Amino acid sequence: MINLEKALSDKRILIVDDLVEARSSLKKMASILGCDVENIDIATDGIEAMHQIHEHDYDIVLSDYNLGRTKDGQQILEEARFTDRLKSTALFIVITGENAIDMVMGALEYDPDGYITKPYTLNMLKERLIRIISIKEEMRAVHEAIDLGKTDLAIKHCLQILEHKAKLRLPASRVLGQLLLKKKKFNEALKVYSTLLNERSVSWAKLGQAICIFKLGDPDSALALLNKTLVEHPLYVQCYDWIARILLSQNKPIEAQESLQKAINISPKAVLRQMELGRVAYENGDMEVAEQAFKHSVRLGRYSCHKSVKNYLQFARAVQKILKNPSERATKNKANEAFRALDELRQDYGQDSDMLFEAALVESQTHQSMENQDGAIQSVNKAEEILATIDCPKTEYKLQMTEAFIDTEQEVKAQAMLEELKELELSDKHKIKLRRLDDQLNGEKIKQHTTSLNDKGVGYYEQGDFENAIRAFDMATQYEQAGISVLLNSIQAKISLMEANAPDPKLLKECRALLVRIGEIGKTDDRFPRYARLRKTYERLCRAAA
Amino acid sequence: MENQAKFEHLVAAVTHDLKNQLQSLTDQQDKIINELPAEYQQDFAPMLRQTNRIKEDALRLVSLFRLEHQQQFSMDDCWPRDTASDAIESCSIQHPELVFDNRINLEAQGFYNEQLIKLALVTLINNSAQAGAHQVEILCEEDGQQGLEIIVHDDGPGFTDSILNGNTDSTKPEGTGLGLIFVDMICKAHKNAGKQGSLQVSNSATGAMATIYLP
Numbered sequence: 001m002i003n004l005e006k007a008l009s010d011k012r013i014l015i016v017d018d019l020v021e022a023r024s025s026l027k028k029m030a031s032i033l034g035c036d037v038e039n040i041d042i043a044t045d046g047i048e049a050m051h052q053i054h055e056h057d058y059d060i061v062l063s064d065y066n067l068g069r070t071k072d073g074q075q076i077l078e079e080a081r082f083t084d085r086l087k088s089t090a091l092f093i094v095i096t097g098e099n100a101i102d103m104v105m106g107a108l109e110y111d112p113d114g115y116i117t118k119p120y121t122l123n124m125l126k127e128r129l130i131r132i133i134s135i136k137e138e139m140r141a142v143h144e145a146i147d148l149g150k151t152d153l154a155i156k157h158c159l160q161i162l163e164h165k166a167k168l169r170l171p172a173s174r175v176l177g178q179l180l181l182k183k184k185k186f187n188e189a190l191k192v193y194s195t196l197l198n199e200r201s202v203s204w205a206k207l208g209q210a211i212c213i214f215k216l217g218d219p220d221s222a223l224a225l226l227n228k229t230l231v232e233h234p235l236y237v238q239c240y241d242w243i244a245r246i247l248l249s250q251n252k253p254i255e256a257q258e259s260l261q262k263a264i265n266i267s268p269k270a271v272l273r274q275m276e277l278g279r280v281a282y283e284n285g286d287m288e289v290a291e292q293a294f295k296h297s298v299r300l301g302r303y304s305c306h307k308s309v310k311n312y313l314q315f316a317r318a319v320q321k322i323l324k325n326p327s328e329r330a331t332k333n334k335a336n337e338a339f340r341a342l343d344e345l346r347q348d349y350g351q352d353s354d355m356l357f358e359a360a361l362v363e364s365q366t367h368q369s370m371e372n373q374d375g376a377i378q379s380v381n382k383a384e385e386i387l388a389t390i391d392c393p394k395t396e397y398k399l400q401m402t403e404a405f406i407d408t409e410q411e412v413k414a415q416a417m418l419e420e421l422k423e424l425e426l427s428d429k430h431k432i433k434l435r436r437l438d439d440q441l442n443g444e445k446i447k448q449h450t451t452s453l454n455d456k457g458v459g460y461y462e463q464g465d466f467e468n469a470i471r472a473f474d475m476a477t478q479y480e481q482a483g484i485s486v487l488l489n490s491i492q493a494k495i496s497l498m499e500a501n502a503p504d505p506k507l508l509k510e511c512r513a514l515l516v517r518i519g520e521i522g523k524t525d526d527r528f529p530r531y532a533r534l535r536k537t538y539e540r541l542c543r544a545a546a
Numbered sequence: 547m548e549n550q551a552k553f554e555h556l557v558a559a560v561t562h563d564l565k566n567q568l569q570s571l572t573d574q575q576d577k578i579i580n581e582l583p584a585e586y587q588q589d590f591a592p593m594l595r596q597t598n599r600i601k602e603d604a605l606r607l608v609s610l611f612r613l614e615h616q617q618q619f620s621m622d623d624c625w626p627r628d629t630a631s632d633a634i635e636s637c638s639i640q641h642p643e644l645v646f647d648n649r650i651n652l653e654a655q656g657f658y659n660e661q662l663i664k665l666a667l668v669t670l671i672n673n674s675a676q677a678g679a680h681q682v683e684i685l686c687e688e689d690g691q692q693g694l695e696i697i698v699h700d701d702g703p704g705f706t707d708s709i710l711n712g713n714t715d716s717t718k719p720e721g722t723g724l725g726l727i728f729v730d731m732i733c734k735a736h737k738n739a740g741k742q743g744s745l746q747v748s749n750s751a752t753g754a755m756a757t758i759y760l761p
Contacts, residue, residue, distance in 0.1 A: 001652060019566070025573035066562065097562035105620050117661060119569040119601055123635050127628040167655050170623045199692060200657055201738055203620065233620070235558065 002134050004126060005034030012056060013040045016049040016063035016076065017095070026062060026095075029122050033129065046071025047303040053085045061086065065096040065104060071304065072269050078110040079305050088146040091136055093129075095120075106203045106236045108211070109178060135171055142175055155179050170200060177208045186215040203233050211242060219246045237267045244276070253284050261289070271297055271306040278314055291318035298341055309355045312345040316362045323369035335370050339363065357386040357397060361404050368407060380404045384413070395421070395430050402437050411445040415479060446481040454486045457493065466497035477514065484527055487514050491534050495541065503545035511538050561608050568601050591642075598639045602668055606728070609662055613731045619659040621736070626650045626696050629660055630684040633667035641675040647683040654686045656694040658736055658743075658760050666729040666745075667698060670756045673725050674700035679753060692739070696758045704749035729758070736760050 013035055017023045023042055031037045041056065043049035045067050053061070053076070061080070063073040071079070073094045080086035094104050094112040104115050114132035116125060136143070139161065145154035158176035161168050173196045180189035190212035193205045206229045214222035223246055226239045233239075240263035247256035260277040267273070278293035294315035301307040319338035325331050342359045349355050364379035387393055387401055398421055405414035418441065421434055457472035473490035476482050491514050494507045515538065521531045575597060579590050612619065627650040634646045667684065674682050679702030687695045709726070729745050736743035741761035748755045 019570065021570050021573050021577075022566075025577070066566075097565040105622065118565045119572060121572070121632075121635060124628075124632050127625075127631060131625060131628065167623075167653075170657075199739055201621065 001130060002137060004130050004133070007133050008034035008060075008129075009036060011035065011039060011059040013060045013062065014043060014049065014052055014056075014058045015040060016043045016046070016061065016067065016073065018044055018064065018066075018068045022064065026125075029125050030062070032122060033126055046073075046076050049076045050079055050303070053080045054083075058086065058090060060091045060093065062093050062095060065094050070269075071300075074104060074107060074110070074112075075269060075271075075304070077107075077112055081110050083305050088143040089136070089140065091132060093132060106207060106233070106238055108181075108204050108207050108238060111174060111204065135168065138165065138168055139171060139175070142172070146175075146179075151179055151183060155183075169196065170202065174204065177205070181208070181211065184215075186212045190216065203229060203236055207236070207238055207242065210239075214242070214246050214249075219250055222246055235266055237263045240266075241273060241276075244280070248280065253280055257281050257284055257286065257289070264293070268296065269300055271300045271304055271311075274300060275306070275311065275314075278318065282314065282318060287318055287321040291315070291322055294318050295337070307348075309345060309349055309352065309358075312341045313355070313358055313362060315341050316359070316366065320362060320366045320369050323366070326370040331370070335366055338366050353386055353390050354397075357383050357390065357393075358400075360386060361400055364404055364408065373408070377408045377410070380408045380410065395424060395426060399430060399433050399437065406437060406440050406442075409442070409445065411442050412449045414441055415446055419478070443481050446479050447483070450476040450479050450482040450486055454482075454489060457489055461489070461493055461496070466493050466500065469493040470497060484518055484521070487518050488527065488530055488534060490514055491538070495534060495537050498541055499537075503541040505545060508538070508542055508545060557608075557611065561604075564604055564608075568597075568604060571597055572601070591639075594639055598636060602636060602665070605661065605665055606669075609665055609732070610728065613735055619662055619735055621657055621659050621738070624656050624658050624660045624663070625652075626654050626656055626663075626686045626694065627652055629664050630667060630686075630696070632660075633664050633671060634684070636664075636668055637671040637675070640672070644671070644675050644679070645681045647681070649683055650686040650696075654688055654694070656688075656696075656760055657692070657738060658694075662732045662735065663696070663758070663760070666732045666758060667696070669725045669729050670698040670758075673756075674698065674702055674754065677702040677754065692761070693741070694760045696760070698756045698758075699750060700753040700755075702753045704754045705747050709747060710749065726756075729756070733758055733760070 008030070013030060015023055015026050015030070017026065023044070027037070027040055027042065030040055041052050041058075043052050047070050049061075049063065049067075050071070052058075061076070063076055065073040067073065067076075073096070077086075077092045077094070080092065081088075086092060091113045094115045095118065096104050096115055097118045104112060113136055114128060116128050120128075139157075142154050142157040142161070145151075145157055155176060158172050158179065161172040162176065165172070173192050177189050177192045180186075180192060190209060193209040193212065196202065196205045197209065206225065210222045210225040210229070213225065223243060226243050226246075229236060230239050240259045244256040244259040244263070247253070247259060257277065257280045260273065260280060263273055264277055274293045274297040278290045278297055281287070281290035281293060294311065297306075297311045298315050301311050316338040319334055319341075323331050323335055326335075342363050345359055346356065360379050360383035364376045364383065367373075367375035367379055383401060383404060387397060390397070398417055402414050402417040402421065405411070405417060414437070418434070418438060421430075426434060453472050453476035457469045457476065460466070460469035460472060470490070470493045473486065473493055476486050477490050491511050494511050498504055498507055515535060518531065521528050525531075575590070575594060579587050579594075582590075627648060630648050630650050634648060637644065638646070671682055677700070679700035681701045683699045685697040685699065687697070689695065726745070726747070733743035733745045738761040743761060744759045746757040746759065748757070
């Protein structure tokens with residue numbers, strides 16, 4: 001057994017508790033037990049704790065589980081280990097009351113080295129610390145291997161411990177199971193958990209067993225096992241997470257969402273869980289739930305390693321889907337929440353053009369839902385500008401841009417983007433989307449645009465400026481919607497230019513293409529005489545050019 | 547299952563709050579007492595006893611509730627010497643006249659819910675004190691098959707025949723008999739590898755002996 005005073009004397013320690021009396025009492029106890037007060041830091045909440053953990057290398061973190069509105073102790077642990085800021089050889093001890101014991105003890109991946117239950121005394125703290133530090137010391141070789149990234153070596157050490165030190169079978173099996181799961185050695189991990197469960201009924205081994213069974217291809221048995229574990233430990237929230245994952249794999253998204261909602265009811269502070277619920281609910285079309293889940297993801301993720309662009313965008317997208325009755329105050333407030341989230345996103349990730357593009361599109365959709373057409377157009381144009389700055393933008397972006405142009409009735413831009421897309425090699429998924437957008441495009445608007453280009457061309461023609469006239473008519477004839485008269489005007493401008501100068505093979509080729517596009521015109525058609533005259537001149541110019 | 551989880555969640559939240567407050571209360575008491583001159587510290591003993599009683603009763607109430615609802619208790623590796631030491635610490639406040647001897651090996655290890663077993667030990671020690679014992683020793687034996695026996699042995703008058711025969715549960719004339727029932731419930735809540743925990747009462751040459759068996 002270790003000498004606690006000696007073991008603590010050179011350790012750097014972080015104490016995390018939101019209650020002032022608890023902090024000072026724990027600090028005092030720690031110093032009585034041998035810690036150097038100079039080596040003890042204090043954090044009052046999860047955010048401060050993470051800040052400290054990023055600043056210093058701690059040997060021991062003593063954290064209360066419940067820390068008010070932000071992160072809980074378990075999340076500090078997850079983040080500290082996830083970001084590699086707390087080595088495997090360092091200790092994380094959770095101090096907990098009643099409501100978290102199943103969650104703390106059941107954590108399969110990021111489990112604390114030990115926990116102390118309230119209410120505790122100095123003597124109890126001392127005893128627990130001696131035990132926890134002693135176990136960690138006995139397993140030092142395993143943790144050192146983990147810190148060096150040598151998983152196979154860590155596995156080897158675990159197996160040795162299991163063979164020679166029967167009293168360490170619980171902590172050794174726990175680490176061994178984690179390492180084998182990491183290596184995807186599910187058969188071996190299952191054996192570890194099953195062997196242990198024959199002797200010790202521990203909840204995390206039941207979860208581990210269920211995960212292995214699922215990974216080995218038997219989702220129904222895994223579900224049965226998880227549900228049975230939940231009957232015994234109704235607050236064992238990680239079981240709900242895995243039930244949801246399994247149900248999703250079985251293509252049962254509605255049931256998966258229900259399971260995630262149960263988990264959230266018990267433990268609402270986990271960012272990843274909120275993100276997953278948001279994602280599943282969004283896919284299920286349950287925007288009310290998705291919006292709430294993404295809202296929590298944004299709030300909880302704000303000061304965490306899980307802060308991401310995705311959180312903000314998904315929140316704004318979900319909000320946009322639930323905006324009804326734009327004149328109502330509640331709807332306005334909701335829309336403003338989305339705008340604020342997008343502003344925050346732009347502030348924090350301003351260099352990320354992809355994000356800025358997507359944010360501008362979501363913003364535009366939100367404006368549209370609020371029936372603010374000017375705002376929508378402004379945001380779409382912002383998106384257009386950003387898209388132009390992205391090197392080789394994704395096809396998906398171009399499709400989104402096209403859709404945004406259509407939604408804001410900017411059909412001409414939409415048509416141009418569609419034409420660009422038609423030139424590309426597209427996947428089947430993109431082809432389907434392109435076809436849908438093509439169908440959505442309002443032909444009447446394009447026709448109006450070609451008419452205005454045509455009028456411009458006629459103006460130039462009348463002034464004898466054939467070159468500019470040709471340019472305007474060419475722009476008009478780019479659109480399928482351009483009528484026969486526009487096509488004839490274009491031919492006439494080209495012919496007039498050639499008659500004024502000389503026959504030009506390029507212009508003749510363009511005239512031919514336009515004539516082919518017009519096709520046959522009936523003799524009774526009003527436009528027939530003009531068509532016949534132009535055709536005749538074209539043929540003459542062809543002969544002259546030959 | 548969903549309602550059960552909600553209900554359990556609510557109970558756990560209230561309990562958690564209660565425990566937080568109790569922890570805070572004892573921390574503050576300790577702080578005040580430590581700041582006082584030594585001659586006045588003794589005056590606070592009754593208050594400490596009362597707080598300790600409230601703490602034990604609160605834990606007992608919660609445990610009874612969960613036992614009644616047959617909910618599973620989380621079990622983990624535990625060290626009986628530490629558990630006994632915690633129980634002794636708690637009982638020393640209540641019964642300063644009692645002499646304790648924790649004879650459990652430092653290395654002895656078990657698999658149980660520490661809070662519950664501590665409560666069981668506190669209950670058994672209280673019984674000994676109230677029966678008139680002056681000394682209590684706590685021992686432990688590992689059965690070699692992962693099972694464990696924790697024995698509370700006192701120098702009191704011993705259990706009456708009616709208790710030993712199972713006709714009554716009370717160790718004292720005015721007793722409710724709930725103490726032994728509570729300990730028995732705690733033992734039975736411990737199930738492992740197909741076996742169930744139990745409580746055995748007997749008399750030695752010098753006093754009463756209560757044996758908690760944990761599989």
